[in-house]
Amino acid sequence: MYRSIVLVKQVPDTANITGNVMQEDGTVNRAKLPAILNHEDRVALEVALRVKDRFGGTITVVTMGPPRASDILRECLYMGADHAVLISDRKFAGADTLATSYVLSEAVKRIGAYDIIFAGRQAIDGDTAQVGPQTAEKLGVPQVTYLEEIVDLQERTLTAKRKIEGGYEVVRAALPVLVTVLKDAAEPRPYSARRMMTYKGARTLMEIEKLTEGNPLLYADALRHEYESRDLFIDTLTMDDLKLDADRCGVHGSPTKVYKVESVVLAGGGHAIVEPTRDGIGALIDRLMEDHILG
Amino acid sequence: MTTTNGNDVWVFIEQRGGVPADVSFELLSKGRKLASAMGGRLTAVLFGNGIADVTREAFRHGADETLLADHPALRQYRTMPYSRLLTGLVRERQPRIVLFGATIIGRDLAPRVASATRSGLTADCTDLQIADVTYLRKTYPQLLLQIRPAFGGNIVATIITPDNPVQMATVREGVMEKHPLTEWTEGTVTPVPYTPESVDDLVAIVEQHREESRVNLKGASIIVAGGYGLGTRENFALVYDLAHALGAEVAGSRAAVDAGFIPPERQVGQTGVTVRPKLYIAIGISGAIQHRAGMQESNKIIAINSDPDAPIFSVSHYGIVGDAMEVVPKFIEAYKNKLK
Numbered sequence: 056m057y058r059s060i061v062l063v064k065q066v067p068d069t070a071n072i073t074g075n076v077m078q079e080d081g082t083v084n085r086a087k088l089p090a091i092l093n094h095e096d097r098v099a100l101e102v103a104l105r106v107k108d109r110f111g112g113t114i115t116v117v118t119m120g121p122p123r124a125s126d127i128l129r130e131c132l133y134m135g136a137d138h139a140v141l142i143s144d145r146k147f148a149g150a151d152t153l154a155t156s157y158v159l160s161e162a163v164k165r166i167g168a169y170d171i172i173f174a175g176r177q178a179i180d181g182d183t184a185q186v187g188p189q190t191a192e193k194l195g196v197p198q199v200t201y202l203e204e205i206v207d208l209q210e211r212t213l214t215a216k217r218k219i220e221g222g223y224e225v226v227r228a229a230l231p232v233l234v235t236v237l238k239d240a241a242e243p244r245p246y247s248a249r250r251m252m253t254y255k256g257a258r259t260l261m262e263i264e265k266l267t268e269g270n271p272l273l274y275a276d277a278l279r280h281e282y283e284s285r286d287l288f289i290d291t292l293t294m295d296d297l298k299l300d301a302d303r304c305g306v307h308g309s310p311t312k313v314y315k316v317e318s319v320v321l322a323g324g325g326h327a328i329v330e331p332t333r334d335g336i337g338a339l340i341d342r343l344m345e346d347h348i349l350g
Numbered sequence: 351m352t353t354t355n356g357n358d359v360w361v362f363i364e365q366r367g368g369v370p371a372d373v374s375f376e377l378l379s380k381g382r383k384l385a386s387a388m389g390g391r392l393t394a395v396l397f398g399n400g401i402a403d404v405t406r407e408a409f410r411h412g413a414d415e416t417l418l419a420d421h422p423a424l425r426q427y428r429t430m431p432y433s434r435l436l437t438g439l440v441r442e443r444q445p446r447i448v449l450f451g452a453t454i455i456g457r458d459l460a461p462r463v464a465s466a467t468r469s470g471l472t473a474d475c476t477d478l479q480i481a482d483v484t485y486l487r488k489t490y491p492q493l494l495l496q497i498r499p500a501f502g503g504n505i506v507a508t509i510i511t512p513d514n515p516v517q518m519a520t521v522r523e524g525v526m527e528k529h530p531l532t533e534w535t536e537g538t539v540t541p542v543p544y545t546p547e548s549v550d551d552l553v554a555i556v557e558q559h560r561e562e563s564r565v566n567l568k569g570a571s572i573i574v575a576g577g578y579g580l581g582t583r584e585n586f587a588l589v590y591d592l593a594h595a596l597g598a599e600v601a602g603s604r605a606a607v608d609a610g611f612i613p614p615e616r617q618v619g620q621t622g623v624t625v626r627p628k629l630y631i632a633i634g635i636s637g638a639i640q641h642r643a644g645m646q647e648s649n650k651i652i653a654i655n656s657d658p659d660a661p662i663f664s665v666s667h668y669g670i671v672g673d674a675m676e677v678v679p680k681f682i683e684a685y686k687n688k689l690k
Contacts, residue, residue, distance in 0.1 A: 329670045
C-alpha cells in the first residue's frame with residue numbers, strides 16, 4: 056500500500072499551433088489555444104496508477120491553477136485517481152517556479168502523509184523542469200528526476216531507472232521521495248467509461264457556488280455536503296485555507312520577473328535565390344569554394 | 351561569518367566520471383565577460399574526486415578562483431550531497447550570479463539550490479547580458495538579463511531577478527561560445543570541506559551505463575540536415591548521399607526524428623543540439639523556431655525547400671526553391687564535377 060500524490064498542470068497546447076491561433080502580425084493568440092493536461096503529468100499519473108494496481112494504495116492529484124483547471128482534475132479522476140485537489144486563488148497569479156513550489160509543498164503537507172510524489176519532468180508552457188525539484192526541496196525529501204522506469208518497490212525502497220547524459224543509471228531511493236517522469240515512462244491508459252459517467256459530475260467549491268447563484272432554493276453548504284457524500288467533491292484550497300505567507304505567493308513571492316517579451320516575427324527575404332538548375336547550383340558551389348566553405 | 355562577494359559570478363563545473371562537460375567551459379567564457387562587466391570575480395565551483403587537473407582548464411577559460419570540494423563521496427553526481435554543499439556555499443559567500451549547464455545534472459541541481467536559498471532561477475537561457483534596468487519605476491544597476499525563448503518558442507522573453515541577492519540561470523550546451531585564453535594565470539584553488547551526512551545517502555546509485563556518443567554534430571564543419579518534408583525514409587537517404595559527398599555530418603529536425611528518419615542524437619534544435627558549422631544545408635526542413643534556434647548561428651546556411659514561404663528561408667543565406675529529389679542529385683553531381 057503506497058500513498059501517492061501526483062502534481063499536474065493545465066497548459067496551453069503550444070505543440071499544436073494551427074492557423075487559426077496565428078495573428079496577422081505572425082504572433083500567437085494565447086487565449087485561443089486549447090487548455091490541456093500537460094502530457095508528462097498524464098504519464099506521471101499513469102506510473103502512479105501502475106504502482107497502485109500492483110501494490111494497492113491511494114492516489115491524490117493536485118493542481119494549482121485558475122478555476123477552470125478543474126477540467127484536468129476530472130480527466131485524472133476518469134483515469135483512476137482517487138481524490139483531486141484544486142489550489143486556486145487570485146493571489147497565486149503570476150507565480151514563478153519558486154512561488155509555485157512553495158504553494159504546492161504547503162498543500163502537500165496539508166494533504167497528509169505520503170510515500171511517493173509523482174510529477175511530469177516539465178510542463179510544455181515553460182519547459183523549466185524546476186517545480187518538481189523545488190517542491191522536493193521545500194518538503195525536505197530526496198528526488199529522482201528524469202525517471203524512465205520504476206524497476207522495483209519494496210517496503211520503503213524505490214528502485215528506479217533514470218536518464219543521465221549519454222545513458223542511464225539505476226538508483227535506490229528511500230521513501231518518501233519525489234520523482235519526475237519522462238514522457239516515455241509509460242503509455243497513459245484511456246479513460247474508463249464507467250468512471251467518466253461517475254466523475255463528469257465532480258465539482259469544485261467554486262463550481263458548486265456557481266450552481267447556487269440565482270437559485271434561491273439551493274444553498275452552497277448543503278450542496279457541498281451532498282457532493283461530498285457522493286464522493287464528487289473536488290477539494291478546493293485557497294491561500295487562506297492553507298494559511299500561506301502572502302509574501303511568498305504569486306507575483307510577490309516570485310524573484311524572477313518578465314521584463315520584456317518580444318514576439319518572434321519572421322524577417323522576410325535577405326537570402327540570395329539560387330535557381331534549382333545545374334547552372335544555378337554550379338554557381339553556388341563555385342562561390343562556396345571561393346569562400347573556402349566547401350573544399 | 352558571512353562574506354559578501356557582491357559582484358561575483360559563479361559557474362558550476364559539471365563533471366561526469368572526471369571528464370568536465372563542454373558547457374561548463376562555454377559558461378566560464380560567458381561568465382568572464384559578465385564578471386568583467388560588473389567588476390567582479392569569476393569563480394569555478396567544482397565537486398568530485400581526484401579532479402584537480404580540471405581546475406587548470408577552468409583557469410584557462412578565465413576563472414579567477416576555483417572552489418574545490420574533493421571527496422570520494424562526491425565522485426559521481428548525486429542530488430543530495432551536491433545540493434547541500436552548493437547551498438551552503440551560496441549562503442555563506444553570496445555570489446551575484448550562479449550559472450549551470452541546462453543538462454540533466456544542471457536541471458536537477460539548480461532548482462534544488464535556488465529553492466533552498468530562495469534565489470531566482472531562469473531555465474534554458476539563450477543569451478545573458480548585464481544592464482542597468484528600470485523596472486516598475488525603480489532603477490537596478492547591473493542586473494543579469496536572462497533571455498530565453500518561451501511559450502513553445504513563439505516569443506522571446508527577457509527575465510530579470512531584481513530584488514534578490516543571487517541570480518541563477520541554466521544555459522544549454524552549445525549556445526555560448528568557448529574561448530580558451532592564450533594568456534592566462536593559475537588562479538587560487540580554495541578547498542571546500544565536505545562532511546558526509548546521512549541525508550546524502552537517501553538516494554544511492556546502483557549502476558550506471560553510459561555510451562560515448564560517436565555522433566559529433568557540434569564539432570562538424572559541414573552539416574547536411576533533413577526534415578519531414580522529405581516524406582519517406584527512402585527519400586531521406588539523399589541527405590546521407592549529399593553528406594557523404596561533402597564529407598559532412600548528417601542531422602535532422604525534430605519532425606524527422608519523430609518520423610524515424612534519423613536517430614535522436616542527430617537532432618538539431620532547441621530540444622536537440624545547438625550547432626554553428628561553417629556550412630549548414632537544410633533539406634525539406636520548414637524551419638520552426640525550435641529548429642532555427644539550434645542552427646541560425648551557422649556561418650552559411652543553404653535551404654532547399656519546395657515551399658517558397660517556408661520560414662527556413664528567413665535565416666538562410668542561399669535559398670533553392672525546388673523538389674529536393676531533383677535538386678540534391680544535381681548538387682552532388684555539380685560538386686563532383688568541380689572537384690575533377
